[in-house]
Each structure stands twice: as structure tokens, then as C-alpha cells.
Amino acid sequence: xxxxxxxxxxxxxxxxxxxxxKRYGAEQALDGFDLEIRRGQVHGLLGPNxxxxxxxxxxxxxxxxxxxxxxxIDGIDVRRHPARVRERIGLVGQFHAVDEALTxxxxxxxxxxxxGLSKANARRRASELLASFELxxxxxxxxxxxxxxxxxxxxxxxxxxxxxxxxxxDEPTTGLDPRGRATVWQAVREIAAAxxxxxxxxxxxxxxxxxxxRISVMDHGRVVAExxxxxxxxxxxxxxxxxxxADAARLDEAAELVGRTVGSAASVDHDTRxxxxxxxxxxxxxxxxxxxxxGAGLTVDDLALRxxxxxxxxxxxxxxGGQSASDPTAASxxxxxxxxxxR
Amino acid sequence: MTTITPPTxxxxxxxxxxxxxxxAREAWLIAGRDMLHWVREPWGIVFGLAFNIMLxxxxxxxxxxxxxxxxxxxxxxxxxxxxxxxxxxFGLESTMTAMAEDAKRGITDRFRSLPISSASVALGRAIAxxxxxxxxxxVLMLGGLLIGxxxxxxxxxxxxxxxLLLWLRFSLLWLGIFLGLRFRGAGATTAVQVLVWxxxxxxxxxxxxxxxxxxxxxxxxxNPVSATAAATRExxxxxxxxxxxxxxxxxxxxxxxWPLVITAVFLPLAAGAYRRLRR
Ligand SMILES: Nc1ncnc2c1ncn2[C@@H]1O[C@H](COP(=O)(O)OP(=O)(O)OP(=O)(O)O)[C@@H](O)[C@H]1O
Ligand SMILES: [Mg+2]
Numbered sequence: 001x002x003x004x005x006x007x008x009x010x011x012x013x014x015x016x017x018x019x020x021x022k023r024y025g026a027e028q029a030l031d032g033f034d035l036e037i038r039r040g041q042v043h044g045l046l047g048p049n050x051x052x053x054x055x056x057x058x059x060x061x062x063x064x065x066x067x068x069x070x071x072x073i074d075g076i077d078v079r080r081h082p083a084r085v086r087e088r089i090g091l092v093g094q095f096h097a098v099d100e101a102l103t104x105x106x107x108x109x110x111x112x113x114x115x116g117l118s119k120a121n122a123r124r125r126a127s128e129l130l131a132s133f134e135l136x137x138x139x140x141x142x143x144x145x146x147x148x149x150x151x152x153x154x155x156x157x158x159x160x161x162x163x164x165x166x167x168x169x170d171e172p173t174t175g176l177d178p179r180g181r182a183t184v185w186q187a188v189r190e191i192a193a194a195x196x197x198x199x200x201x202x203x204x205x206x207x208x209x210x211x212x213x214r215i216s217v218m219d220h221g222r223v224v225a226e227x228x229x230x231x232x233x234x235x236x237x238x239x240x241x242x243x244x245x246a247d248a249a250r251l252d253e254a255a256e257l258v259g260r261t262v263g264s265a266a267s268v269d270h271d272t273r274x275x276x277x278x279x280x281x282x283x284x285x286x287x288x289x290x291x292x293x294x295g296a297g298l299t300v301d302d303l304a305l306r307x308x309x310x311x312x313x314x315x316x317x318x319x320x321g322g323q324s325a326s327d328p329t330a331a332s333x334x335x336x337x338x339x340x341x342x343r
Numbered sequence: 344m345t346t347i348t349p350p351t352x353x354x355x356x357x358x359x360x361x362x363x364x365x366x367a368r369e370a371w372l373i374a375g376r377d378m379l380h381w382v383r384e385p386w387g388i389v390f391g392l393a394f395n396i397m398l399x400x401x402x403x404x405x406x407x408x409x410x411x412x413x414x415x416x417x418x419x420x421x422x423x424x425x426x427x428x429x430x431x432x433f434g435l436e437s438t439m440t441a442m443a444e445d446a447k448r449g450i451t452d453r454f455r456s457l458p459i460s461s462a463s464v465a466l467g468r469a470i471a472x473x474x475x476x477x478x479x480x481x482v483l484m485l486g487g488l489l490i491g492x493x494x495x496x497x498x499x500x501x502x503x504x505x506x507l508l509l510w511l512r513f514s515l516l517w518l519g520i521f522l523g524l525r526f527r528g529a530g531a532t533t534a535v536q537v538l539v540w541x542x543x544x545x546x547x548x549x550x551x552x553x554x555x556x557x558x559x560x561x562x563x564x565x566n567p568v569s570a571t572a573a574a575t576r577e578x579x580x581x582x583x584x585x586x587x588x589x590x591x592x593x594x595x596x597x598x599x600x601w602p603l604v605i606t607a608v609f610l611p612l613a614a615g616a617y618r619r620l621r622r
Contacts, residue, residue: 061456065621086458087360097449101380110376114369114457116360125358142383158453163357194357 012075014039014166014197015060020069022055022221029055031221033069037166037199037214042192044212045201048318052221053201054094057170060199061091074165090164094171094201096155098143104130104154105139112161122161129157133187149180156187166197173207185211205311219318232313239282240306241289243275246299251275254298261285261292273301282306366460373454373467374474377441381475388475391433392482399426399483402549403490413553416582423492424504424575425548427480428568431512432543434476435519438468440532442523451620461617469516476512480505495580504578507598511571514602517609524616548572551584564590567601574598 112122573594
């Protein structure tokens with residue numbers, strides 16, 4: 001028997017999940033969840049609260065039993081060989097899991113030794129990780145006195161005592177300040193650059209945009225869209241022109257006018273006095289819109305041209321019932337034509 | 344933006360295990376971690392001991408003078424072995440609290456995501472809790488010696504008495520692990536604290552069963568804590584407070600069998616509760 005993880009088929013994906021199902025009482029937390037991650041990729045898993053992200057991560061990391069479906073990590077069946085799967089995963093759960101009463105160093109040494117490092121190697125690895133995550137100064141302080149960011153960094157360090165084939169990060173930056181977030185992002189980039197596959201769940205679209213090679217948007221226990229960030233944004237169509245009208249009373253009139261000018265329906269957000277319209281070529285559309293509004297005596301306070309953001313994609317895909325008129329952002333988004341892949 | 348040191352350790356050569364999985368080693372490491380807790384936060388143990396010492400002083404000196412033992416003998420010498428057994432029962436609470444806290448704080452999940460055997464988590468707990476109870480026992484025995492308690496038998500019998508005490512503690516470990524994993528909500532620990540009392544008092548720890556009404560005496564006699572207390576009294580050569588009956592003749596047997604029964608029931612239940620974490 002070798003101490004190295006058993007070699008697996010090199011062309012198998014780092015992670016493959018098909019039709020995962022998990023029910024909690026009346027709650028179908030996973031309802032046909034599919035996911036495939038190529039080796040070395042950072043995959044973002046996005047979804048609103050209760051979408052099933054944590055459940056998916058827990059099932060894939062052998063913490064929770066699946067009701068149904070097939071999952072393999074590094075080519076190894078998660079349900080049949082959980083022990084072998086644990087040899088090659090690192091997990092940073094949604095809620096940090098380090099020992100409050102111990103020091104940062106004691107935590108890392110403990111987890112390193114439990115993972116199978118000798119005492120000397122565990123010590124060495126712990127100090128390396130402490131240095132990498134800027135915790136050297138706090139190494140011999142009890143974790144109970146750590147800030148949220150320090151705990152989170154320690155938590156990530158603890159999941160890297162051995163080099164995992166795939167690292168799971170469940171909302172790793174929730175509750176962190178911008179600096180803490182930047183440190184975690186940097187760590188994720190380094191981890192990915194070193195060849196480790198990463199599955200990252202997040203509520204922050206910019207985080208997924210920044211870090212992920214591909215994104216799966218999930219809702220109600222299943223993946224509703226998958227692709228690169230750019231491809232997902234493209235699916236929402238062309239550019240947006242947003243016009244802020246000075247006179248709130250004439251918003252609907254302005255929307256009518258703008259819609260007629262570009263030849264598609266404009267939407268209105270009364271709170272921000274904004275009329276938004278989707279156009280194929282934003283630059284060409286700007287001048288006629290301004291001219292039309294000016295001709296009607298409508299004063300323009302602000303005018304913006306932009307591409308769809310991932311936030312819009314997200315809200316469009318995961319709003320109540322997919323898209324909803326009660327959701328202002330969803331309402332300002334034109335219908336997505338090739339909507340949720342038929343499953 | 345701030346400057347950020349790139350996490351070089353992350354990008355370095357890949358780190359792989361250099362030790363084979365070994366449940367005994369893992370259990371030892373986890374036990375070491377549990378014991379570190381007590382080094383860093385010793386107050387739980389210190390207060391627990393202080394409480395037991397207070398009980399000894401209160402019962403021994405405050406009530407002791409008024410308590411007449413059936414079969415005669417010094418009350419302090421009768422009380423101390425009972426207190427030893429009661430201390431084993433009180434340990435239940437610390438096992439339960441520690442298990443519930445670890446599960447709540449995600450430490451159990453961290454252990455469960457590591458490539459270690461699931462038995463080592465429970466074994467580690469067992470080693471640590473037995474060590475802590477053995478320490479408490481040693482302190483109480485020394486304290487007992489100071490106030491006049493003496494074992495009057497040979498070292499072999501005294502050693503067997505100590506083994507039977509820890510044997511009771513060992514069996515209660517599984518009950519504690521089971522309760523800690525199953526009932527993690529707030530108030531569960533309080534419930535156990537409250538429940539431990541009637542069990543502790545409905546025993547022959549403080550008074551002889553022969554002074555109780557018949558039915559109550561029967562309950563107290565059949566209490567596992569009483570069995571261990573009676574066996575320990577006999578093995579230490581202390582007054583047993585009992586003049587006749589099956590238990591008076593078979594105390595050591597009862598103190599051996601009771602923990603076996605408890606273990607047989609609650610070890611599988613504890614293992615089941617651990618497996619249920621996967622649900
Ligand atoms: N242990 C559990 N017992 C009962 N229900 C659960 C359990 N875990 C999750 N659920 C339910 O399953 C659904 C999915 O929860 P999950 O935690 O996976 O969502 P999430 O996407 O991680 O949400 P969040 O963004 O809030 O972390 C929710 O409706 C939740 O209430
Ligand atoms: Mg979650």
C-alpha cells in the first residue's frame with residue numbers, strides 16, 4: 001500500500017455529480033443536482049439562500065448521505081468509497097470549524113497530524129500555512145480571540161494541511177471586510193494556480209465573476225444555468241441604456257417614447273426614476289434616445305450605457321418563479337429567451 | 344488596496360501524508376486535544392471538584408453526625424466510596440457537553456471530513472474523559488485521606504475498586520456521547536444536570552438503603568451507582584451500611600455487570616447517533 005492517494009484515470013473530471021437528490025423532511029434540498037468540474041478549474045456555485053449549496057457541498061464531501069444520484073471525486077465514487085474521497089478533499093464549511101480553545105498553531109498541527117503528517121512535518125506545515133495566511137503573529141493566541149477574518153483564514157489553512165485534489169469553499173468570504181475578502185481571493189487564486197480544483201459557493205456575484213472559470217447558478221436544489229461568466233451575461237442579451245428622467249410624473253410617457261425610438265419595450269423603475277431599455281448596439285441608440293426625449297421636453301438627469309451584470313443574470317434566473325414583476329431588477333430585465341435548460 | 348503576502352505555502356510542492364491511517368494514533372491525538380482544553384480552561388474541572396469536596400464536607404460533617412449506619416461504622420468512611428461513584432456519574436455531564444459543543448461548533452464535521460476512522464473520535468473522547476475522571480478520583484482520595492478515610496484492605500483490592508469505578512465511568516461515556524450527539528439543543532445539558540441529581544440521590548451514596556422505605560430502598564439498591572459504591576466500600580474495607588441481601592453478598596458482581604449492560608445498550612446507540620450525523 002502506498003501513502004499517496006491511489007492514481008485515478010487522469011482524464012476523469014475532478015468532480016462529477018449526476019442527479020443528486022437529498023430530502024430533509026418536506027424540503028427537497030437537492031432535486032436533481034448536476035455538476036461537472038474539470039481539473040484545475042475554479043467553479044462558482046451561485047444561489048440564493050436555501051438553494052441547496054451547502055447541502056450539495058456536504059453531500060459531495062461525504063458529510064451527508066445522498067438519497068439518490070451519482071457523485072465522484074477524482075474518479076472515486078463518493079457513496080461507495082467515502083474514506084478514499086476524504087483523502088483528497090479539503091473543506092471549508094459555511095461556519096468555521098476550528099477549535100476555539102486552542103491556538104492557531106495547535107489547531108493546524110492537530111489537523112495536520114490527524115491528516116497523516118508526522119509531528120515534525122505537521123509543525124513545519126503549520127508554520128508555512130500560518131505565514132501564508134498572515135497568522136504568524138497570532139499563532140500562539142487562542143482562536144476564541146480571533147476576528148472573523150482571522151478565523152476564516154485559519155479555517156482555509158486547516159483545509160490545506162495536505163494538498164487536496166479538490167477544495168470546497170462554502171461561502172468563504174461571507175462576513176469579511178474588503179481586506180479579508182481580498183486575502184481570501186488571493187489565496188483561492190494561488191490555490192488554483194497550484195493546480196488544485198476549487199468549488200466555491202458564494203452569494204457575491206463579483207466574487208464569482210472575479211474567481212470562477214465557470215459558474216453554476218442553482219435554485220430549488222438544481223442547477224438552472226451553467227457557463228462562463230461572460231457566456232451567462234451574454235444570455236441576457238445586448239446592452240442596456242438607462243435614462244434617469246427629472247420629472248417623475250412623466251416617467252411612463254418617457255418609457256413609451258424611448259421604447260418607440262429603439263423598437264423594443266422599455267421598463268420603468270419609479271423609485272430611481274429610471275427608464276431601461278435593451279438594445280443591440282448601445283452606442284448607436286444613445287443619440288436618437290436623447291433627441292427624442294429632448295424633443296418631447298423631458299429633462300434627462302443621467303444617462304448610462306452598460307452591459308448586463310451577473311447580478312441581473314442571477315436575479316433573472318433565481319427570482320421567485322424564475323422572474324417576477326414584484327422584483328424591480330427582474331422587471332427591468334427582458335425575458336431570457338433560451339431560459340432554464342429543459343431538464 | 345493593502346499589500347497581501349501571496350500564500351506561498353499554498354502554491355508549494357504538494358503535501359501528502361507520511362503516516363498510514365491508524366485509529367489508535369488518531370484517538371490519542373484527539374484525546375490530547377481534549378486534554379489541552381482542560382489545560383487552557385481548567386475551571387470546569389476545578390469547580391466540579393470543588394463541588395464534590397463541598398458535598399463531602401457537607402454530608403460528612405453537617406449531616407454525618409446524625410446518620411446512623413446499619414451494621415455500624417464511621418460515616419466518613421462510608422461516604423467517601425459513595426462520593427467516588429457519584430463523581431463517575433457526574434462525569435456524564437462533561438462528556439455530553441463536550442460532544443454537543445464539538446458537534447455544534449463544527450469540530451465534529453471537521454473531524455468527519457478528515458481521512459480518519461470514525462471510531463477514533465469516540466475513542467479519543469473516552470481516553471480524555473477517563474483520564475480526567477481518574478485525576479478527579481485521585482484528588483478526592485487524597486482529600487479523603489486528609490479527613491480520615493482509610494482503605495483497610497490490600498493494594499490488589501484497592502486497585503480493583505478503582506478499576507470498577509473507572510469501569511462505571513467508561514460505560515457512562517457512551518451514554519454521554521449518545522446524549523450529546525442526539526440532544527444538542529440549548530437546555531439539553533441542563534436537563535442532564537437535573538436528571539443526574541435524582542439518579543445520584545436515589546442511591547446508597549449518602550445513606551444506606553436499609554434506612555429507606557422498602558420500595559425506595561429497592562430502587563436505590565438496584566441503581567448502578569449504588570452497585571459500584573457498594574463494591575468499592577467492600578473492596579476498600581469501608582462500612583457497607585448493609586447487613587443482608589443479595590447485593591450485600593454480590594456487590595462486586597453487580598458493579599461489574601451493570602456497566603457492561605450500560606455499555607451494551609449505549610455504545611451501539613452512540614455509534615448510531617454518530618452515523619445519524621450523516622442524515
Ligand atoms: N440539516 C437540515 N435539516 C433540515 N433541513 C435542512 C438541513 N440542511 C438544509 N436544510 C434545508 O434544505 C434547503 C437547502 O439548504 P442549504 O443550507 O443547502 O442552502 P444554501 O444554498 O446553502 O443556503 P444559504 O445561502 O443560506 O447558506 C433549505 O430549505 C434548508 O432549510
Ligand atoms: Mg449554505
